[in-house]
Amino acid sequence: MSPSQATCRPLAAHRHGALRGVARAPGDKSISHRAVMIGGLAVGETAIEGLLEGEDVLRTAAALRLLGAEASRDDDGTWRVFGRGVGGLAEAADVIDMGNSGTGARLLLGILAGHPFTAVLTGDASLRRRPMARVTEPLGRMGAAFTGRAGGRLPLAVTGPVDLLPISYNLPIASAQIKSAILLAGLHAPGRTTVVEPAATRDHTELMLAHFGARVEVDETADGGRVVTIDGQPELTGRPVRVPADPSSAAFLAVAALITPESEVRLPGVGLNPTRGGLYKVLTEMGGAVAVENHRHEAGEPIGDLVVRGSELKGVAVPADIAPTMIDEYPILAVAAACATGTTSLRGLAELRVKESDRLDAMARGLAACGVTLEAGDDWLEIHGTGHPPAGGATIATDLDHRIAMSFLVLGGVTSAPVAIDDGRPIDTSFPGFVDLMNGLGARIGAAEGII
Ligand code: S3P
Numbered sequence: 001m002s003p004s005q006a007t008c009r010p011l012a013a014h015r016h017g018a019l020r021g022v023a024r025a026p027g028d029k030s031i032s033h034r035a036v037m038i039g040g041l042a043v044g045e046t047a048i049e050g051l052l053e054g055e056d057v058l059r060t061a062a063a064l065r066l067l068g069a070e071a072s073r074d075d076d077g078t079w080r081v082f083g084r085g086v087g088g089l090a091e092a093a094d095v096i097d098m099g100n101s102g103t104g105a106r107l108l109l110g111i112l113a114g115h116p117f118t119a120v121l122t123g124d125a126s127l128r129r130r131p132m133a134r135v136t137e138p139l140g141r142m143g144a145a146f147t148g149r150a151g152g153r154l155p156l157a158v159t160g161p162v163d164l165l166p167i168s169y170n171l172p173i174a175s176a177q178i179k180s181a182i183l184l185a186g187l188h189a190p191g192r193t194t195v196v197e198p199a200a201t202r203d204h205t206e207l208m209l210a211h212f213g214a215r216v217e218v219d220e221t222a223d224g225g226r227v228v229t230i231d232g233q234p235e236l237t238g239r240p241v242r243v244p245a246d247p248s249s250a251a252f253l254a255v256a257a258l259i260t261p262e263s264e265v266r267l268p269g270v271g272l273n274p275t276r277g278g279l280y281k282v283l284t285e286m287g288g289a290v291a292v293e294n295h296r297h298e299a300g301e302p303i304g305d306l307v308v309r310g311s312e313l314k315g316v317a318v319p320a321d322i323a324p325t326m327i328d329e330y331p332i333l334a335v336a337a338a339c340a341t342g343t344t345s346l347r348g349l350a351e352l353r354v355k356e357s358d359r360l361d362a363m364a365r366g367l368a369a370c371g372v373t374l375e376a377g378d379d380w381l382e383i384h385g386t387g388h389p390p391a392g393g394a395t396i397a398t399d400l401d402h403r404i405a406m407s408f409l410v411l412g413g414v415t416s417a418p419v420a421i422d423d424g425r426p427i428d429t430s431f432p433g434f435v436d437l438m439n440g441l442g443a444r445i446g447a448a449e450g451i452i
Contacts, residue, residue: 008422009424009425009447010421010449011405011409011424011435011445011447012412012419012420012421012446012447013408013409013410013412013413013443013444014413015412015413015414015416015418016413016414016444017442018260018261018263018264018310019257019260019265019310019413019438019442020263021265021440022265022267022268023267023440024267024269025247025250025270026052026053026054026246026249026430026432027057027244027245028052028204028244028246028248029052029246029249030103030176030202030246031243031301032051032054032057032243033057033060033103033104034180034205035048035051035079035081035241036057037060037064037107037108037111038212039064039081039083039212039241040071040081040084040089040111041086042212042213042236042238043083043085043237044237045080046081046083046212046239046240046241047078047079047080047238047240047241048079048081048241048243049078049242049243050077050245051077051243052243052246053077053432054431055099055101055428055429056100056101056103059098059099059101059104060098060101060108061079063092063098063104063108064089067089067090067096067119068088068089068090069081069082069083069084069089081238082238083238085235086114086187086233086234087114087115087188089111091117091118091119095120095121095155096108096119096120096121097122097123098127099124100123100124100127100356100400100402101123102127102355102356105154106134106177106178107180107181107184108121109132109135109136109139109156109158109181110135110180110185111185112144113139113142113143113144113158113160113164113181114164114184114185114187114188114189115160115188116159116160116161117160118157118158120155120156120157120158121155121156121157122155123154125400126357126399126400126401127154128149128153128154128155129153130154130354131153132148132153132154132156133151133152134175135178135181136156137152138167138169138178138181138182139181141169142165142189142193143160143163144160144164145159146158160188164185166189166190166192167182167189167194168193168194168195168196169194169196171195171196171198174198174200174201174323174324175201175351176201176203176205176275176324179195179197179205179228180205183195183205183206183216183230186230186232187209187230187232187236189233190233192230193230193232194227194228195228196221196227196228197225197226197227197228199225199321199324200220200226200324200325201275202273202275202276202324203218203228203273204273204301206228207300207301208241209230210300211239212236212237212238213234213235214230214236215234216228216229216230216231241299242298242299244269244298244303245270247272247273247279247280248276248430249434250267250270250306251279252332252407252410252431252438253265253308253437253438253441254267254280254306254308255332255333256410256438256441256443257308257309257310257441258288258289258290258309258310258336259313259335259336259339259389259413259414260413260414263308263310263442265307265308265441266306266307267306267308269303269304269305270306271302271303272292272295272301272304273301273302274302274325275325276326277325278324278329279332282316282318282326282333283336286311286316286337286344287311287312288311288313289308289310289311290306290307290308291307292304292306292307293307313336313337313339313340313341314340314341315337315341315343315344316344317347318333319347319348320347320348321348322348327351328355328403330346330349330360330381331359331362331403331404332403332407332410333346334367335407335411338370338372338383338390339385339389339411339414340385341385341387342385342387343383343384343385344383344385345380345382345383346380346382346383347379348379349379350378353379355401355403356400356401356402356404357399357401357404359404360381361376362397362398362401363407364376364381366394366396366407367390367411369394370392370393370394370411371390371391371415372384372390373386389415390415390416391415391417392412392415392419393416393417394420395419395420395421395448396408396419397422398422398424400423401426402426402427402428405424405427406434409424409434409438409443409445412445413438413445421448
């Protein structure tokens with residue numbers, strides 16, 4: 001659906017005072033997808049607490065249902081998945097629509113590669129323009145067949161072979177989605193499937209597969225990468241899963257607090273997996289007051305409570321090698337950089353161009369429209385902050401991208417003039433309730449009609 005249609009939900013953020021209070025960010029999107037999918041491949045019940053009930057994950061649950069697993073929600077919010085066993089999914093009676101979710105689509109392609117039937121996947125306009133060859137190429141080597149649009153784009157049909165081949169694959173880019181698609185396919189292959197990643201990417205698939213009883217071996221390489229090997233055709237057993245609060249969603253609340261003087265916001269139960277922690281390291285280096293309290297472990301994942309206080313931020317150089325640990329956080333980091341004193345240089349951003357939107361372009365254009373001085377290249381961005389909030393006063397095209405939408409609503413909380421976004425609906429893919437949660441802390445976000 002085009003964002004210019006009348007059904008869009010334009011929102012505007014107005015300057016607010018100190019943000020204060022406790023805010024529970026929603027469940028981790030990456031872990032939620034994996035809990036539902038791996039639960040669907042396990043025997044018995046997987047009870048999931050804290051599942052992200054955003055549209056992306058609901059699409060994954062609907063897909064698993066179409067493929068014969070059971071996934072339902074109790075009144076208290078616990079989700080129960082009853083799986084069909086590894087390789088036990090059944091042909092879907094319809095096209096599977098993954099909505100806006102690249103993670104959902106790519107991981108599911110890995111699972112479908114292990115099933116000897118044909119499935120057709122599609123998605124919204126954003127997902128239909130995103131590259132899929134990065135997963136269909138290795139899955140093709142394992143024996144799966146794909147018929148899709150140019151560049152392997154959705155809609156795409158996948159047919160798994162009767163006997164999938166285990167492979168050893170060197171990832172050409174550091175991507176947890178590609179790694180996970182291959183590992184999930186490898187679950188269905190006899191023997192051992194190995195993925196070598198050039199840099200450590202989020203390891204939720206490995207942790208969750210091990211939690212469900214698979215044998216997963218992980219070795220570090222001398223140059224900071226990892227070699228991940230899975231033994232195929234295990235019996236997975238349904239397990240309870242508690243999903244931590246999503247550090248990528250908490251990032252919007254954290255940066256909003258950091259850039260607003262006198263703020264103090266507590267974010268309980270946030271996932272602290274080191275493969276996701278890049279943003280918080282960079283914010284601390286910028287002078288941001290981010291403290292971690294009550295460090296603990298739940299379901300194999302480290303978590304803690306973040307306490308974030310309004311801070312005077314300074315520009316820093318963010319090198320390319322940290323990108324895999326904060327790949328989704330660049331839009332909100334760019335907002336922090338726009339409010340900092342001095343230059344923040346961001347390198348190694350090529351992958352931002354193939355996210356839900358071209359995020360490098362969206363941030364560069366949106367920040368410039370809000371009066372921020374910056375320069376952008378193919379895979380880099382330099383943002384020159386003055387130490388004062390930017391002017392604002394622009395309406396940003398969010399292009400079906402939840403993180404662009406939330407980033408500019410956070411920025412609008414400190415700019416001189418309000419910042420509007422053309423459509424707030426994509427926020428529901430990852431952070432339902434974002435506007436109410438922000439307003440509960442003291443933000444002033446509302447419908448945009450008549451404001452700008
Ligand atoms: C994800 C991996 C990342 C990230 C995405 C979620 C995952 O994508 O951007 O939001 O859950 O595996 P890439 O693997 O394409 O970097």
